[in-house]
Amino acid sequence: MPVQPRRAALTDSATETVRLSGVSFGYADGPDVLRDVNLILPAGSFHFLTGPSGAGKSTLLKLLTLARRPTAGALALFGEAAGEAPRAALPVFRRRMGVVFQDFRLLDHLSAFDNVALPLRLAGVRRESWAEDVEEMLDWVGLGERMNDRPPTLSGGEKQRLAIARAVVTRPELILADEPTGSVDAAMGERLLKLFQSLNRLGTTVLIASHDEALAAASGATALRLEGGRLLGGGT
Ligand SMILES: Nc1ncnc2c1ncn2[C@@H]1O[C@H](COP(=O)(O)OP(=O)(O)OP(=O)(O)O)[C@@H](O)[C@H]1O
Numbered sequence: 001m002p003v004q005p006r007r008a009a010l011t012d013s014a015t016e017t018v019r020l021s022g023v024s025f026g027y028a029d030g031p032d033v034l035r036d037v038n039l040i041l042p043a044g045s046f047h048f049l050t051g052p053s054g055a056g057k058s059t060l061l062k063l064l065t066l067a068r069r070p071t072a073g074a075l076a077l078f079g080e081a082a083g084e085a086p087r088a089a090l091p092v093f094r095r096r097m098g099v100v101f102q103d104f105r106l107l108d109h110l111s112a113f114d115n116v117a118l119p120l121r122l123a124g125v126r127r128e129s130w131a132e133d134v135e136e137m138l139d140w141v142g143l144g145e146r147m148n149d150r151p152p153t154l155s156g157g158e159k160q161r162l163a164i165a166r167a168v169v170t171r172p173e174l175i176l177a178d179e180p181t182g183s184v185d186a187a188m189g190e191r192l193l194k195l196f197q198s199l200n201r202l203g204t205t206v207l208i209a210s211h212d213e214a215l216a217a218a219s220g221a222t223a224l225r226l227e228g229g230r231l232l233g234g235g236t
Helices: 057-064 087-094 112-122 127-140 156-168 186-201 213-219
Strands: 016-026 032-042 046-050 072-077 097-100 174-178 205-209 222-227 230-232
Touching (some): 016 057, 016 205, 032 057, 032 230, 046 057, 057 174, 087 097, 097 156, 112 127, 112 156, 127 156, 156 186, 174 186
Parallel strands (some): 046 205, 097 174, 174 205
Antiparallel strands (some): 222 230
8 A cells, every 4th residue: 555644634723724704506507406505524524415416516626626616605715714715826726625527627638647747846845756646546446557658548447546646655544536436447446446445544534425325335334315405414
């Protein structure tokens, strides 16, 4: 397992990584797709977010990545108000999270290695201190032999694994993953779950949105369920 703690993931000021209080959200002039959601993710917790297609799982993750803002209610991240934070403050929150997007969002002109290295480069970390980590992370997701290849030459499942390696390589305090095993087979899904579990054991808060009820059950994580924009079970 290549993941070692880079720094303590928990701070005294943030025993709750996520707190949503009465959060609702609707796109443009449409109806609310999230309704009065109350949710606390304690620091170091591991949750699966399940629910039928269209229930609002991706939308909830978009609020947590600050890509969208609640239309009602309050959102706090790492113990700080985030829902109405000025645009200039958003990178500070985002640097503390690793996000696996449903559509991967890889950079096609960069190699697999450089895609994974990008968040470390952007954080200004010297290459000597991370080059080996990047290789180990690529090995862990089964892409050690593909590190010089670019995303357009990878299969859907390989792209997904690359997106996961990029999201976790900085050992963020919070991992948000949208269907991170949707394009891989069951054995790889279990391997990726182990990676998230290992990071969680080191203190990282993990939230995985997934249709895969079997994987959610096998994970031993707390299950949250969204239906029609309402959170059932596990919320507060
Ligand atoms: N950009 C958008 N503009 C308008 N409506 C949207 C937009 N994105 C999602 N929706 C709507 O919001 C609702 C929730 O969608 P969301 O993608 O959050 O569901 P989901 O639970 O993630 O679904 P899936 O499991 O299929 O990915 C759906 O009714 C969807 O049509």
